[in-house]
Amino acid sequence: MSTAPTVYDVAERSGVSIATVSRVYRNPDSVRAQTRERVLAAARELGYVPSGNARGLASRSTGVLGLCFPDYADPDTDTGADDETDDNAAMLYSDQIIRGMERAARRHGYALLIAASLKGGPESLVAKVAGRVDGFAVLARTVPTEDLEVISRRLPVVMLAGPREIDHLDHIEAANSDGQRQLTHHLIEDHGLRRLTFIAGERDSPDAEARFRGYQEACRSAGLPVAEEPDLRVPMMTQAEGARAAGVLLDRDSAGPPQAMLFANDQMAAGALHALERRGVRVPGDVAVTGFDGIPLSRLVRPALTTVRQPMRRMGEEAVERLVRRLTGADSDEPMSLMLPVTPVHRESCGCGPAEVSGPAGPDSPGRESPETPAG
Amino acid sequence: MSTAPTVYDVAERSGVSIATVSRVYRNPDSVRAQTRERVLAAARELGYVPSGNARGLASRSTGVLGLCFPDYADPDTDTGADDETDDNAAMLYSDQIIRGMERAARRHGYALLIAASLKGGPESLVAKVAGRVDGFAVLARTVPTEDLEVISRRLPVVMLAGPREIDHLDHIEAANSDGQRQLTHHLIEDHGLRRLTFIAGERDSPDAEARFRGYQEACRSAGLPVAEEPDLRVPMMTQAEGARAAGVLLDRDSAGPPQAMLFANDQMAAGALHALERRGVRVPGDVAVTGFDGIPLSRLVRPALTTVRQPMRRMGEEAVERLVRRLTGADSDEPMSLMLPVTPVHRESCGCGPAEVSGPAGPDSPGRESPETPAG
DNA sequence: TTGAAAGCGCTAACAA
């Protein structure tokens, strides 16, 4: 391809100045129709495409919002499987957030630049993103705090789904603690379970820790003994580890087997389900099992998993709204913090029956799973 | 936020020239370590972030690849539901393609700019994208052909998942016809069905038309009567229309009810399943039902839907590979066309039994559905 | 190893 034509080429060919060419694209009505047509025709003949870079440089804005998310590359999904095997939580999160952001961005006339932080990449990917957008969202623990510190001085940044790492940054999170508290409460009050166990990941997962706190609260307010620590911590919150955890818990010589296993995420819970089945332990008959997140897998396993659904899509939308407000200067300078409500989903694994067709659950009511939308 | 610092500010503060500042970022090794440190320190203090626009402008490349996909905004999903209710096919496609592209782009050091073509937007969104990327992919029928015509003269464009609209463009598609042929063959040969019906959408869906051709071929080579036209065309390929279609087919006073309903996509098939159940028609006992696409919903419905899985993720990856090759000049100038194989998935709705645990299916063999990966 | 200087292609005053 030859050198790309510029405003100068178009201007020359259509016999106008470059300013007029520019106007035709930025503000067509400010140019006489006849002139406009001539310019457009010339542009078409030359194959002219305005340079976003030059535009951005001259106008100091890009019309693009960004999202940085973790490098979720993992061996399991690298096999090229193109089915729905794929249940890496980080990945599913990103998908939903991307969706939410994309929609909201579009509404506001922005495009979306997405980039996963390539670990050990040459130039930190975030710098690349930061330089090309008007503002961006970051999934927690994706970008080194120090980088964010610097960048957030220059453009709006909103932190997603984690604790507020930097106190002057906007941030949006899900009500992890609250959700786990509700779920635990349900197990205790509605199902009368009392010997509960909580399975967490490493201490450095803020979400999982928040969930554990919710669990503690529920125990406390129900008058049950409050564990200082999760009954078990696993190195990674995967299905494999969940399966292993279930085994460990079963074999433990404590006061009888637990009546419920509350896992800090769905993947572990799903793994546990498999392990329990292999050992002939019935769920929920012998032990109730719950997860957290509401990933698609949670609905596919048998018994279907009781869990807490996180509003990742909405999180993406809210992130965009926040960024846009910052960019239009409509917000105060105060950093804002938003806690999105989560939704307990009672399915079979906690002892709630299979879904039944009934009227739609009221707003905010932790409902039974609703049936597949028939739409027919 | 005050005016962003530039190379000049950093240069001044660290007592070097702007060229050196630039070098520190582009090619650190070409600067003495001591100087480099000084520059970096100054940058940090000032909160300097290199401008992607200026960079792109000066270096004539962006390090960004793009994707344009259709505006799939639809009333159903605008209700803000954040669960998995969401089965808009276009949307699911985009997600998978985005995933594939993002991963591949990352491997090659590119970021990904995504934008849905906002119908009736002011400036065609594609122009916006085109000006900000080094090359991009377009989902078929997203961008006016004339625009593509112009743009593709200036940067690499690859067309996805449709027929080749512009003959000098690279394009990647799935083997729609072949997949439907295989599926139809399966119904005829393995299940002995002979009175088949095919339900398509409007004639302007190239994918659906290709599928119909595959259906015709299978009928022909089996010695069955070959329909000139689909037995039914519906205005939109939705669940609601699928349900309606099933009703129409049942009520038709033809030579007895059909033994199989082959729908041009999964959504229609899913809708049909509901309609048939309501009318007391057993699937697959009374009639076999198949879809196309392999969306997650196809696995969730009961009976699970026999379908053909499209490799959307891989399509995204291939798109990036193609673009990168074009950009590095490693390819010939010939436009390339790639047809990705699809995978028939035999589930219950065609009469194949429920999934059984068996060894992994051989490569390319249309296997039974594999069980949920236990990973435990 | 570093610096000087000329653009990259556009937008946005300001004039006309």
Next chain:
DNA sequence: TTGTTAGCGCTTTCAA
């Protein structure tokens, strides 16, 4: 309504 003219912040020869 249209043209003139400075930049926007960086990369990139070419010299030193």
